[in-house]
Amino acid sequence: MPRDGEPGTTGVDPARLWLRPDEPRRGRRPSFSREAITAAAVTLADAEGLEAVTMRRVAAEVGAGVMSLYSYAPDKETLLELMVDHVSGELPTTDPLTGDWRADLKAVARLQRDLMLRHPWLPAALSTRRTPGPRTLAFLERALAALRPTGLDGAAKLEIFAQLTAFVAGHVGHEIAQAATARTTDRGAAEARYLAAVAADGHHPELAEALSAPGRPLTPEATFTRFLNRLIDGLDTT
Incomplete structure (x- = not known):
């Protein structure tokens, strides 16, 4: 059952998640982004653990309405995908390999x-x-x-x-x-x-x-x- 006002999930569509531009809908551009939402969720998880990460809490962190977040991350499962990839950006990828x-x-x-x-x-x-x-x-x-x-x-x-x-x-x-x-x-x-x-x-x-x-x-x-x-x-x- 969905909790915290979150809609039900049917699984994450990788193509839709990663290959679409960060433009959730037509009309006036919102004052926050998917990156800002993800960063706020990561900060919350770092401080309080995954259980603290709900759409309601993240919305409050970025100063948005809960429903407006769903066009960026329709459910917590999608948000977790975004969070994992966000922190993976801290991993260095260009240092030369030794060959061993x-x-x-x-x-x-x-x-x-x-x-x-x-x-x-x-x-x-x-x-x-x-x-x-x-x-x-x-x-x-x-x-x-x-x-x-x-x-x-x-x-x-x-x-x-x-x-x-x-x-x-x-x-x-x-x-x-x-x-x-x-x-x-x-x-x-x-x-x-x-x-x-x-x-x-x-x-x-x-x-x-x-x-x-x-x-x-x-x-x-x-x-x-x-x-x-x-x-x-x-x-x-x-």
């Missing part, structure tokens, strides 16, 4: 992580299928160019990029949730005590051996780097 596809792909992943940490709502927004807009496509071009030395076919390259993006989104979502928990509880210390007790009970020898191994840096950056290296270094391009 693994190093270049890791750089792509780190750029994605940085973007998602700046916009914590982005991993959730990417959890459903999104149609790449012009800014997203520019970054996809860079990722595909990074994979050119592999000799893989186009379908495989697209699969790798999708796999990489899903990994980064999942990792950052977990990273954000863990940071939020750490700010409000002492769960990390309690969990460590619990696992130590379980490992000492004699019934979990594999866990006991794993916990007795030398510790590794647990900073978010170090953990992400380890996981990323395992993913990309293990890719089979044969």
Whole structure:
């Protein structure tokens, strides 16, 4: 059921969304634009999360009537598409590649992580299928160019990029949730005590051996780097 006065949706038409000019209707040109509406929605999501982004709230941010927004973004799903592509414009696309596809792909992943940490709502927004807009496509071009030395076919390259993006989104979502928990509880210390007790009970020898191994840096950056290296270094391009 539609909420907040929003009409029902039948899915986003990519051609209509991305290939039409930013002219929603005939008559007097309005005092706001699709870009301004999208930027306001991004600012709202950055500050309060995706749940705060409603057509009513965004309209208030740009000083427009709710109904006037529908000619730019007929529903929240369309607005989310616009938001994802808007922030994708922060990703650099012109820096030269090194020719080492693994190093270049890791750089792509780190750029994605940085973007998602700046916009914590982005991993959730990417959890459903999104149609790449012009800014997203520019970054996809860079990722595909990074994979050119592999000799893989186009379908495989697209699969790798999708796999990489899903990994980064999942990792950052977990990273954000863990940071939020750490700010409000002492769960990390309690969990460590619990696992130590379980490992000492004699019934979990594999866990006991794993916990007795030398510790590794647990900073978010170090953990992400380890996981990323395992993913990309293990890719089979044969």
